[in-house]
Amino acid sequence: MRISELSAQSGVPVPTIKYYLREKLLPEGERSSPTQASYGVAHVQRLGVIRALVDAGVGIAGVRKVVAVLEEPPENPYDLLGAANAAVTPAVSTDLDLTAAFALLDRMGGAPQHCFPEQIAAVAHALATLDRAGFTVPDAVMDAYLEHLGALAEAELAATPDTSIEDAVRYVVLGTALVEPLILALRRVAEQVAASRRFGSGAP
Amino acid sequence: MRISELSAQSGVPVPTIKYYLREKLLPEGERSSPTQASYGVAHVQRLGVIRALVDAGVGIAGVRKVVAVLEEPPENPYDLLGAANAAVTPAVSTDLDLTAAFALLDRMGGAPQHCFPEQIAAVAHALATLDRAGFTVPDAVMDAYLEHLGALAEAELAATPDTSIEDAVRYVVLGTALVEPLILALRRVAEQVAASRRFGSGAP
Numbered sequence: 538m539r540i541s542e543l544s545a546q547s548g549v550p551v552p553t554i555k556y557y558l559r560e561k562l563l564p565e566g567e568r569s570s571p572t573q574a575s576y577g578v579a580h581v582q583r584l585g586v587i588r589a590l591v592d593a594g595v596g597i598a599g600v601r602k603v604v605a606v607l608e609e610p611p612e613n614p615y616d617l618l619g620a621a622n623a624a625v626t627p628a629v630s631t632d633l634d635l636t637a638a639f640a641l642l643d644r645m646g647g648a649p650q651h652c653f654p655e656q657i658a659a660v661a662h663a664l665a666t667l668d669r670a671g672f673t674v675p676d677a678v679m680d681a682y683l684e685h686l687g688a689l690a691e692a693e694l695a696a697t698p699d700t701s702i703e704d705a706v707r708y709v710v711l712g713t714a715l716v717e718p719l720i721l722a723l724r725r726v727a728e729q730v731a732a733s734r735r736f737g738s739g740a741p
Numbered sequence: 742m743r744i745s746e747l748s749a750q751s752g753v754p755v756p757t758i759k760y761y762l763r764e765k766l767l768p769e770g771e772r773s774s775p776t777q778a779s780y781g782v783a784h785v786q787r788l789g790v791i792r793a794l795v796d797a798g799v800g801i802a803g804v805r806k807v808v809a810v811l812e813e814p815p816e817n818p819y820d821l822l823g824a825a826n827a828a829v830t831p832a833v834s835t836d837l838d839l840t841a842a843f844a845l846l847d848r849m850g851g852a853p854q855h856c857f858p859e860q861i862a863a864v865a866h867a868l869a870t871l872d873r874a875g876f877t878v879p880d881a882v883m884d885a886y887l888e889h890l891g892a893l894a895e896a897e898l899a900a901t902p903d904t905s906i907e908d909a910v911r912y913v914v915l916g917t918a919l920v921e922p923l924i925l926a927l928r929r930v931a932e933q934v935a936a937s938r939r940f941g942s943g944a945p
Contacts, residue, residue: 715871
């Protein structure tokens with residue numbers, strides 16, 4: 538199909554498609570003449586992934602990393618999932634005290650070798666932000682986070698498709714980044730439901 | 742203290758403090774002369790809350806809502822927690838099909854009356870983003886989300902301080918918005934730990 542049809546099918550404007558082509562996030566189409574290229578289903582799928590990541594707040598640098606993983610997936614499933622996960626983990630300053638983050642990792646049954654430095658740095662950064670605001674997560678609540686987020690991650694991982702490497706990477710990348718707004722939105726609803734249960738107000 | 746000392750104590754630059762004063766996010770100091778005002782501990786605390794929210798990605802409109810809740814807290818605890826929670830829930834288009842979101846609410850044991858429209862809209866928006874990307878959350882994973890996020894919310898709510906309304910609002914507002922990056926970061930680490938367990942790689 539031509540670029541105009543690719544735009545219609547994907548819902549992405551032509552100038553944006555041209556930008557993604559220049560940025561090499563989208564592979565070139567097949568040249569059908571010196572001024573025309575032809576695009577296929579793979580382009581529509583790739584545009585869907587890019588738009589979804591952008592909508593989820595992932596920057597162009599993150600999209601570039603995801604595309605790199607999709608184009609040259611590592612062979613070992615652990616490295617594959619790790620690279621996909623790390624690609625959508627926003628970079629934060631590594632100039633942080635990692636002690637408390639490593640302590641939480643330990644309580645989750647993990648070891649430093651299990652994690653990418655970005656992931657530990659993200660935990661440390663989140664803890665530092667809470668500290669600066671003078672907010673302490675109560676011990677019982679932190680215990681609940683570690684327990685329930687661990688269980689949630691196990692369920693997510695158990696559902697990783699084994700049909701192809703592309704499917705697995707797509708699942709981890711989109712499942713990690715895109716599902717975040719859903720998890721946060723569900724948590725807020727859950728808090729509201731719990732509050733109505735506790736205080737008996739707002740009930741039908 | 743003078744504005745220069747307030748800046749030093751809070752780590753917020755003087756021009757930013759002046760901006761917050763103009764935006765009425767920070768109450769005026771006590772006039773000590775026609776050109777000078779005096780600030781106190783309450784200003785340092787308020788600046789800590791504002792900076793924390795801004796760092797957590799909450800926009801000025803959201804900060805304004807939080808400040809309004811802090812300044813005039815509702816009397817009923819359910820309304821109080823709801824208003825605090827809703828204040829930090831980003832507004833999304835309400836021009837969305839809410840059917841799937843209400844179905845999830847029902848599975849969580851909640852009813853539409855329990856929730857603020859923004860919260861249901863946020864779930865619908867997250868589901869629509871996933872749809873657009875062609876990503877389906879597997880049933881078993883969605884079950885895990887509802888179960889574990891529900892348990893997590895119960896634990897959070899059980900730890901709400903009952904020392905004062907200000908403390909409760911501060912806990913809900915900061916606990917909802919500021920803890921989000923921690924939850925997301927811990928989830929990624931948990932996925933990594935689960936992957937290393939499943940594939941036996943990266944172990945010590």
